[in-house]
Amino acid sequence: MEKHIIEPTNPRRDFLKTAAIGVAIASCGSALCSCNKSNSNSEDQVVLLSPEGELVTVDSSALKAANKSHCVSGEASRKGIPGKKFVMVVDLARCKNAQKCQESCDKNHHTQYPKEYLKVLKMQDNPSASPYWQPTMCFHCDEPPCVKVCPVDATFKRDDGLVLIDNDRCIGCRFCMAACPYSQRVFNWGEPEKIESEITCKSPEKSGVNTTMGTVEKCDFCPDMVREGQMPHCVSACPNGVFYFGDENEDAVSNGEDTVRLSKLLADRAGYRAMEDLGTKPRLYYLPPVNRLFPFEDAAETEEDHSAN
Amino acid sequence: MDINKVQSNEQIEKDLMPRAFGPYGKLWVVFLLFIGGIGLYYYVQQLRHGLVVTGLRDYTTWGIYIANFVFFVAISLVGSLMSAVLKLTNVKWRTPLTRISEMIAVAAIMFAGLIIIVDMGRPDRFLNVIFHARIQSPITWDVIVITTYLFISMLLLYLPLLPDLAIMRDRFKTIPKWQQKMYAFMANNWKGTSEQHKILNKSVMLLSVMIIPVAFGIHTVTSWLFATTLRPGWDSTNFGPYFISGAFMVGAGAVIATMFVFRKFYGLHKYITLDHFDKMGRLLVLLSLVYLYFNVNEYFVPAYKMKGSESAHLKELFTGAYAPLFWSVQIGGMLIPIIVLLFKKGRTPLIMFVISIMVIVGAWFKRFLIVIPTLHHPYFPMDQAPEAWSHYTPTFAEWCITGGSLAGALLIVTFLVRYFPIIPVEETIEEQKGGTNELNIERGYQPQIEKI
Ligand code: SF4
Numbered sequence: 197m198e199k200h201i202i203e204p205t206n207p208r209r210d211f212l213k214t215a216a217i218g219v220a221i222a223s224c225g226s227a228l229c230s231c232n233k234s235n236s237n238s239e240d241q242v243v244l245l246s247p248e249g250e251l252v253t254v255d256s257s258a259l260k261a262a263n264k265s266h267c268v269s270g271e272a273s274r275k276g277i278p279g280k281k282f283v284m285v286v287d288l289a290r291c292k293n294a295q296k297c298q299e300s301c302d303k304n305h306h307t308q309y310p311k312e313y314l315k316v317l318k319m320q321d322n323p324s325a326s327p328y329w330q331p332t333m334c335f336h337c338d339e340p341p342c343v344k345v346c347p348v349d350a351t352f353k354r355d356d357g358l359v360l361i362d363n364d365r366c367i368g369c370r371f372c373m374a375a376c377p378y379s380q381r382v383f384n385w386g387e388p389e390k391i392e393s394e395i396t397c398k399s400p401e402k403s404g405v406n407t408t409m410g411t412v413e414k415c416d417f418c419p420d421m422v423r424e425g426q427m428p429h430c431v432s433a434c435p436n437g438v439f440y441f442g443d444e445n446e447d448a449v450s451n452g453e454d455t456v457r458l459s460k461l462l463a464d465r466a467g468y469r470a471m472e473d474l475g476t477k478p479r480l481y482y483l484p485p486v487n488r489l490f491p492f493e494d495a496a497e498t499e500e501d502h503s504a505n
Numbered sequence: 506m507d508i509n510k511v512q513s514n515e516q517i518e519k520d521l522m523p524r525a526f527g528p529y530g531k532l533w534v535v536f537l538l539f540i541g542g543i544g545l546y547y548y549v550q551q552l553r554h555g556l557v558v559t560g561l562r563d564y565t566t567w568g569i570y571i572a573n574f575v576f577f578v579a580i581s582l583v584g585s586l587m588s589a590v591l592k593l594t595n596v597k598w599r600t601p602l603t604r605i606s607e608m609i610a611v612a613a614i615m616f617a618g619l620i621i622i623v624d625m626g627r628p629d630r631f632l633n634v635i636f637h638a639r640i641q642s643p644i645t646w647d648v649i650v651i652t653t654y655l656f657i658s659m660l661l662l663y664l665p666l667l668p669d670l671a672i673m674r675d676r677f678k679t680i681p682k683w684q685q686k687m688y689a690f691m692a693n694n695w696k697g698t699s700e701q702h703k704i705l706n707k708s709v710m711l712l713s714v715m716i717i718p719v720a721f722g723i724h725t726v727t728s729w730l731f732a733t734t735l736r737p738g739w740d741s742t743n744f745g746p747y748f749i750s751g752a753f754m755v756g757a758g759a760v761i762a763t764m765f766v767f768r769k770f771y772g773l774h775k776y777i778t779l780d781h782f783d784k785m786g787r788l789l790v791l792l793s794l795v796y797l798y799f800n801v802n803e804y805f806v807p808a809y810k811m812k813g814s815e816s817a818h819l820k821e822l823f824t825g826a827y828a829p830l831f832w833s834v835q836i837g838g839m840l841i842p843i844i845v846l847l848f849k850k851g852r853t854p855l856i857m858f859v860i861s862i863m864v865i866v867g868a869w870f871k872r873f874l875i876v877i878p879t880l881h882h883p884y885f886p887m888d889q890a891p892e893a894w895s896h897y898t899p900t901f902a903e904w905c906i907t908g909g910s911l912a913g914a915l916l917i918v919t920f921l922v923r924y925f926p927i928i929p930v931e932e933t934i935e936e937q938k939g940g941t942n943e944l945n946i947e948r949g950y951q952p953q954i955e956k957i
């Protein structure tokens with residue numbers, strides 16, 4: 197099991213489709229593979245990994261996405277996508293603070309500075325170490341302190357690993373904001389601006405759409421996109437492939453260009469989680485900023501330097 | 506009891522029974538209504554526009570509402586201190602102070618509940634706390650213990666009132682009809698038989714025992730709202746006893762202040778004596794010393810280590826932006842009271858009144874210092890947020906709402922005092938007569954010897 201090989205046409209889309217049918221293949225095994233082999237002259241084909249470890253080419257039209265519905269609400273939205281354990285890996289060595297992730301996140305979740313789900317922070321581990329950029333968002337912890345303290349189950353943990361918020365239930369006590377050591381939750385202090393969107397879905401899976409005064413919001417790992425077989429917005433927006441997203445059960449993550457084995461990536465690149473000692477068990481890993489692709493540059497500082505000169 | 510001259514029962518009744526407001530009383534009520542009204546006006550604004558009318562923003566998500574909440578909960582502990590702890594330890598001089606304490610307790614705990622609703626982003630969804638309650642959240646625990654405490658405190662205020670209500674029912678014939686009806690209704694067929702006294706004594710005793718763990722519960726759980734998070738400054742196992750000891754201290758301060766005011770304006774010098782002030786002064790010193798001990802634990806130990814995540818927080822308190830407030834509160838609200846009250850000359854009414862005000866104001870700002878500075882030192886840097894978010898300045902609206910809640914609590918105390926005797930009349934009579942008096946039997950009030 198080295199790699200999932202994916203057709204170049206629309207890699208992001210296909211990868212997740214692969215992910216979505218992973219379970220299906222596992223259950224029907226080689227029968228599915230053979231039937232699709234005979235039918236492989238359509239243009240949109242994907243290469244999949246069979247349970248035996250063989251790579252097989254499959255016509256994508258033969259695949260059924262797990263769930264195509266746009267608006268999953270109620271109990272279903274509290275359960276999660278069956279068989280999944282979503283995970284994100286952020287490669288700090290590639291980040292140059294291009295801020296495309298943030299822009300795309302803001303646009304698609306209808307948020308606006310300073311209420312943002314994704315923040316790129318300037319970090320420096322110690323005075324001798326070189327500073328680096330660190331994108332942060334909700335880490336969807338496996339031991340989420342925010343979920344523990346919520347008095348009304350408005351923020352909850354799903355089987356697929358996601359931590360989401362039901363904006364129709366939240367009482368706005370902000371205990372979860374106090375409890376989150378990563379400061380990743382944002383609050384609607386006033387009446388949020390009416391969003392111009394044709395989507396009217398009231399679902400915890402659509403953060404930013406069902407936005408209401410006096411409730412919390414945060415990054416949701418874009419489960420609506422994932423259900424459609426696409427990547428979260430930040431992943432597809434990043435020009436440098438910083439973000440890898442995938443499924444831990446399948447042990448595969450992709451940044452849109454490369455699809456790699458999660459365990460190998462973390463082992464080879466010394467992946468770590470933020471503040472491991474707090475015991476929150478984040479579902480987001482960082483790859484340390486070593487052998488960087490870009491030298492560190494702080495646009496704000498350079499401007500200051502120019503104006504000072 | 507420490508009444509120098511034996512008073513006739515008529516005199517006691519005349520002195521202690523509630524009276525209509527005098528000109529000062531009326532002015533006081535108008536003043537409180539005014540402050541409360543402004544608070545209410547701004548709260549309506551907050552309901553319309555959201556918490557954006559406050560100085561709160563992401564990062565500094567809790568502010569003076571929560572500090573005020575902790576303050577109210579702290580003050581409310583005084584009820585259990587005076588009527589339960591001192592009762593069980595058989596301290597006799599507490600009798601004239603128990604009712605004041607219970608009144609403060611009931612008013613404070615009611616407003617603790619209200620101010621927490623004021624802090625909620627969605628007060629309209631308050632019932633979710635019941636319908637969707639999750640037992641693992643400290644907020645749920647708080648809701649449970651606070652309602653329990655409110656209930657027991659009300660009973661502890663009401664039950665010992667029964668004999669006094671009966672006196673008012675039987676003797677007040679010139680008061681308005683509704684008042685007569687109210688007393689009759691509340692006195693609830695109290696005849697003062699020894700049977701009734703027995704039941705009453707038993708229930709009060711039982712409630713006094715029950716309220717102690719609940720009182721510890723409310724303030725410990727309140728401290729856990731902070732201590733169960735992972736934030737430097739809050740992440741402390743010392744928080745429970747630290748909060749409780751501070752609460753008893755400010756509670757004693759509140760009793761002293763009220764004692765002084767009522768003694769002066771109601772002319773109760775015969776009932777609240779210098780000896781009471783002396784005793785309360787000693788009690789306050791003791792409670793402050795306990796609080797000092799927990800303060801040393803809370804600040805000295807982490808300051809000795811200066812652990813990375815804690816150091817920014819501690820430095821801000823010791824030498825940074827919050828240093829002036831921090832040292833004023835620690836010195837003015839704790840050290841000076843201890844020193845002054847250690848001396849006999851310091852334990853005179855006026856000095857003690859000033860000291861108790863220092864303790865109360867200090868306690869309020871201490872809660873501010875516990876809640877807010879921690880929020881300015883998250884683990885991840887705040888540099889992406891607007892600069893203004895790294896400070897917290899409560900807005901005018903926020904102050905008005907907070908002031909309104911304080912005025913509201915005082916208003917409740919004021920009205921309780923208007924309609925009910927602040928010093929237990931019947932108990933005072935009984936204690937004075939030592940339990941055997943023909944007069945009592947004549948009037949149908951059975952002698953009652955306190956057996957504890
Ligand atoms: S603010 Fe909302 S989501 Fe957060 S703890 Fe309170 S009710 Fe739960």
